Amino acid sequence: MxxxxxxxxxxxxxxxxxxxxxxxxxxxxxxxxxxxxxxxxxxxxxxxxxxxxxxxxxxxxxxxxxxxxxxxxxxxxxxxxxxxxxxxxxxxxxxxxxxxxxxxxxxxxxxxxxxxxxxxxxxxxxxxxxxxxxxxxxxxxxxxxxxxxxxxxxxxxxxxxxxxxxxxxxxxxxxxxxxxxxxxxxxxxxxxxxxxxxxxxxxxxxxxxxxxxxxxxxxxxxxxxxxxxxxxxxxxxASTPRLLDAPGCAGCWPDRPHTAHKGSQGDLWALGGAAGMSGAIELAARAGLAAGAGRVHVLRLDPTAAPPGHPALMTRAPEALRGEALARATVVAGCGGGAGVGAWLPALIAGAPRLLLDADALNALATDPALAQGLRTRTAPAMLTPHPLEAARLLGCTTEAVQADRLAAARQLAQRYGAMVVLKGSGSVLAAPDGRSAINASGNAALASGGTGDVLAGWIGGLWAQGLDAWDALRLGVWSHGAAADAWQAARGPGQPLDALRLIEALQNLPRG
CATH class of the missing domain: 3.40.50.10260 (YjeF N-terminal domain)
Known part of the structure; x- marks a missing residue:
């Protein structure tokens, strides 16, 4: 023409x-x-x-x-x-x-x-x-x-x-x-x-x-x-990266039929909360509850911590997650977990059918070759949710190298650990071991506040617990987490930070479907 x-x-x-x-x-x-x-x-x-x-x-x-x-x-x-x-x-x-x-x-x-x-x-x-x-x-x-x-x-x-x-x-x-x-x-x-x-x-x-x-x-x-x-x-x-946006995620929300009950909506177990960091695991658990998980259990590594502030959350000792409970659980591990969370990971990697590792669980994975090998050889799906510094530790490189090619870094993580990955940050990058990848179009700098990453981990876990395919749970969780921040910014204008508790409220207010 x-x-x-x-x-x-x-x-x-x-x-x-x-x-x-x-x-x-x-x-x-x-x-x-x-x-x-x-x-x-x-x-x-x-x-x-x-x-x-x-x-x-x-x-x-x-x-x-x-x-x-x-x-x-x-x-x-x-x-x-x-x-x-x-x-x-x-x-x-x-x-x-x-x-x-x-x-x-x-x-x-x-x-x-x-x-x-x-x-x-x-x-x-x-x-x-x-x-x-x-x-x-x-x-x-x-x-x-x-x-x-x-x-x-x-x-x-x-x-x-x-x-x-x-x-x-x-x-x-x-x-x-x-x-x-x-x-x-x-x-x-x-x-x-x-x-x-x-x-x-x-x-x-x-x-x-x-x-x-x-x-x-x-x-x-x-x-x-x-x-x-x-x-x-x-x-x-199939290996071409995709843009993660509203049209691509609208059909991923979990079904909630009239006959649904708490036992049909999945069990989420949130493990973490070492001394001085109990808030992180409670934020993850609250987000999982808001996502729609039927029962949410908080496994605190600090036995002296006060009970969760939400009456619907159930407190358990970490030892409770075994046997039949572990066999049907969706587990989010690592939020505020400190150095002690690593001791619990071998059993989770071996037995949890759905496992998401965040924060200190990622740091333990980066320093323990046995954990990495166990993750690579497990047959059930797993997810890793690192920020750039955690990704650099997992890859044995610098944060600058990760940020210089975020798509390549996420793909490398997925291949190295045999897990689905979301590399958080501006334009969060998703990658799967089978070659699928995506870049998220939602989100803004309102999420730059403490605890929003813990909310993301729990939110994804709560969606996953309800029976979603792992890739659908990951991409819906990442996109909707950003979309909640976009809705917050649209209502209040740019520059207004979004704290973690209000983020959970914003996620609950998102239209589904």
Missing amino acids: SSGPASALPAAPQRLPRRQGPAEGLPLHDSALLRRGEAEAARALPPHALMARAGHAVARLGRALAPHARQAWVLAGAGNNGGDGLVAARLLRAAGLPVSVWLAAEPQAGDACWALAQARAAGLAVSAGGPPQPPEGLGPDDLVIDALLGLGLSARRPPEGPVATALAALEGLPAGILAVDLPSGLAADTGSCAGPAVRARWTLSLLGLKPGLWTAAGRDHAGTIWHDDLGVALPAT
Whole structure:
């Protein structure tokens, strides 16, 4: 498709989360597959058609997002991302919006050369060379388009030269920035930044969605994410990461028939709460109760601790979890467990049909090869819920290495320990030993308070106890935990922290189904 009237354009980009998707969630494509898909589509379409579609999508979305803009400033690189920006600049100018363009370098070949020639032929003023200068009078209603790098960034090398100068010029601008495909400086596959990166108000992801938009630094840099597939269907397999969002999780809630009773809704046993840390295991137990587990038992490692503050929670000695009780239990172990929790793990790993290890149970696992071997050889499903530091201990690496490629770290953990994993953090990453993986789209910084991780462990355990498949329990638990924080923030505005007890209330108030 070449440029033409608006009626000939592809469908408008979609804001995410978007329409009902497949049950497993929308696919997230890595940069290697995206480059192959782009090359194949370009060969199958008329010359320059794919770039024309991309430019149309950018121009249409930019006009919709900044309807009162008096001018637009486009910063373009020398590659295809810059070509997309040049097409968009030409179309915005044709629609009557004053546009100025700064070009980092002259393109040398391909569609980007065509886009530049078309822009100049249309009378668009393009400034090439020299430091970028924002146009005079650029205001908050105006539009800035970042078309500098896109996929053309090495995850290990920071932007340099004119592009680095342009990134500095974009800092602190009053106008909203629309990033084309990716905020420049953000790595598509990991969400890491090797140097400075654009903080966009919006990002239009072209062809496929990129994992890096959703995890690590991605959420802070991408702003609101939109997607346009440009009419190209990219392949996805069972091992393609998926986006964990509302459409993909809506069908996972456990059934609760009219004939349900506490004995039919599963038994959750929460083991932890060493001296001085009894609150952690109570938060996990309360969350499991709120999730709908029929009976919740608290196994405190500190025998002198006061009884739980919730009357529906039952206190037991750790020795009670054996025999028939263990054979039917869902166990959450480790919250506030201290060093003593490790002594209880061999029996749990050997006998619990459903086992979730968190916090100090993970630290014990990281330091005891026998526990790790037992976990790898068990046939029943297990879950690990580490934050980045715990993940680093489990992998024998640094926290920085984990955060540099969160998806790879979660997958490595799942393979090494034979367990399902959620690597917590911005854009929590899920991975299973069979190769499935997902990145969570819900959640925000309101969860950055003590005890919210204990709530997550108990909440997942409570869902799992009711008979859900392990993967469904994990992804529903992670997504709904974030969704509760999103609902809290929507009601109160950003910046309001969400403490653990109010998080449990927010989880109870989420609509199910």
